[in-house]
Amino acid sequence: MIIVSKFWTNLFSFGRANAVTIFPIIFLKYGFFRANEQLIRHERIHLRQALELGIVFFYLWYLGEFVVRFARFRDFDRAYRNISFEREAYRHEHDPGYLSRRKVWTFWNHL
Numbered sequence: 001m002i003i004v005s006k007f008w009t010n011l012f013s014f015g016r017a018n019a020v021t022i023f024p025i026i027f028l029k030y031g032f033f034r035a036n037e038q039l040i041r042h043e044r045i046h047l048r049q050a051l052e053l054g055i056v057f058f059y060l061w062y063l064g065e066f067v068v069r070f071a072r073f074r075d076f077d078r079a080y081r082n083i084s085f086e087r088e089a090y091r092h093e094h095d096p097g098y099l100s101r102r103k104v105w106t107f108w109n110h111l
Helices: 006-013 031-035 037-053 055-073 076-081 084-092 106-110
Strands: 002-004 019-022 025-028
Touching (some): 002 031, 006 025, 019 037, 025 031, 031 037, 037 055, 037 084, 055 076, 055 084, 084 106
Parallel strands (some): 002 025
């Protein structure tokens, strides 16, 4: 499910993200992002990660990893880009067949 909602993307990303996934919904900042296959694929990778870890644990881990990375880098964008879940999603967002052949717990390879 994809919903266009500037409010939610701004709330969960401090206005920095074009899309935010809060399982099972992908929130898009603007309607035209529905046509951005790379962005949608990136968010679908997060949906798969959340299913693997359990939804609540995924978001706790995500937030915890962000806090650790932010303490290390003292830079919001650098901390965000170095979260293991984001590393995996950014690395494979260009590959249309990635989710069909992705192995379980692949994000571990990006820690």
